[in-house]
Amino acid sequence: MLKKILKYFSIITAPIAILALIAYFSVLKLPEKIYINDSMEVSDISVHNQGVFNTVKLSKDKVNIDFLGLIPIKSVAVQKLDDIKLYPGGTSVGIKLSTEGVLVVGFSDVETRGGTESSPAKVAGLQLGDVLLKVNGKDIEGAKELGSLIKENDTNVVNVEFMRQGCKFNKDIELVKEGEAYKLGLWVRDSTAGIGTLTFYHEDSDTFGALGHPITDGDTNTTFTIKDGDLLSASILSVRKGEKGVPGELRGLFINEKSSIGTIKSNSSSGIFGNTNQPLVNPICSEPMSVGFRNEVVEGPATIITTVGEEGPKEYDIEIVKLLQQDKCGPKSMIIRVTDEELLSKTGGIVQGMSGSPIIQNNKIVGAVTHVLINKPDIGYGIYIEWMLEEAGIIN
Known part of the structure; x- marks a missing residue:
């Protein structure tokens, strides 16, 4: 008897659960806030693509969306604004535009007396799209400034501060000598x-x-x-x-x-x-x-x-x-x-x-x-x- 009850219960609830998930995902990308002009009433709001099985209920400062009119699945705040002109x-x-620091847009190999070596910056782990901010603690104002900071460095290692996807990092990079000058092996844009x-x-x-x-x-x-x-x-x-x-x-x-x-x-x-x-x-x-x-x-x-x-x-x-x-x-x-x-x-x-x-x-x-x-x-x-x-x- 218990098995039959559970069987019938699952037959009834499974479709409802599936429909509820469909309803939930249909409103997942609705915004957390809706703006309306001060001259409008909340009752004038129309919610696009709220889902077939969902019911929209309007209150003074919220739009509530319920599954089958019974189960709350989304609440969106309503903010009235003065008429913006x-x-x-x-x-x-x-x-x-001028960039903050310089943007890494390419890598170049370095021609040494012993042959061609891979870009020191690339070997050290820099990536395309990184933004170089400082060399040895000094701000990089542009592409020319980067060249000057590398040239005035008195060792073959420089510390570079850079930004990647909004986060700042530091790396020590071992430079490679090309002729009389040390090179990072980078193409940059400022x-x-x-x-x-x-x-x-x-x-x-x-x-x-x-x-x-x-x-x-x-x-x-x-x-x-x-x-x-x-x-x-x-x-x-x-x-x-x-x-x-x-x-x-x-x-x-x-x-x-x-x-x-x-x-x-x-x-x-x-x-x-x-x-x-x-x-x-x-x-x-x-x-x-x-x-x-x-x-x-x-x-x-x-x-x-x-x-x-x-x-x-x-x-x-x-x-x-x-x-x-x-x-x-x-x-x-x-x-x-x-x-x-x-x-x-x-x-x-x-x-x-x-x-x-x-x-x-x-x-x-x-x-x-x-x-x-x-x-x-x-x-x-x-x-x-x-x-x-x-x-x-x-x-x-």
Whole structure:
């Protein structure tokens, strides 16, 4: 009798347990906090992809999700914010960054009188993407400074302080002599520059945000740890149209390298941020726009503001194809498709240099363009604007 009871019990409970696990994993990537504008009520919140078997219950300052309406599996805090106003970007900007220390981007063998020897730095355990900070306790200000510090060393061993994945380490490296000079056997980089697109300007804090994704080194795919940087005015000269398998590109130049329009303070997973030296107001949007948080974004028509020629920023039609679940900052919040025939004829879709172009829906800034799918240049990714506002310090 007991065996029959246990058998029937397992037959009943096993499917429920499986469904409960499915329900749990369906909400695992929901954020810990949802932002809403002060004018909204919690009852207006819609939770995307909460799961078929889950029930959403709204309270004064929380969204509770229960399995079958009975078992609590997720609670999301709701924070009301004053209506944030941003001037949308869409203008092309120049970016110049100097790294903290120097970034290891390659190794080189050393030619000695006895033959070729492997890179001393590589033999000692340094890796591509490591950031060298000090030699024998002295700060490395740049690539030339690194060479000088090695040259003035009076032994064939140096102590190097470096950073790897956010942690600092020290290593003693035995140098190898090439001719009359000791060598580390490294290729390093201390700066980078390029063209991107401004996402927003926040007048109340003189803060800007751009790109929607981090600036990484092309050789190592390492995010630059910046010491300082400048935002510059830029002009687009030509466009290389995107095709299947070949990403397109905006080609431009800095208008005046000696006159920055902003100071870059951070390079994060959600873009670059800093303070402006002057108001960065889009010439086609003279009035600021409200922010649309993730719970306001819906799949369907939207627009982007971007610059693909000398005529300046223009608004183009896109479609938000899919909203993706994210529990932390990241540049892939939504999938978008360019539908504007004019933009498709000019660029083929999304091209390099358009990253940061603001996404507008229902007359609100809801995100920014971040990436293109190489095999489908009309399709790419966008980031929720709230991730960028968190990184910029505009919301907490």
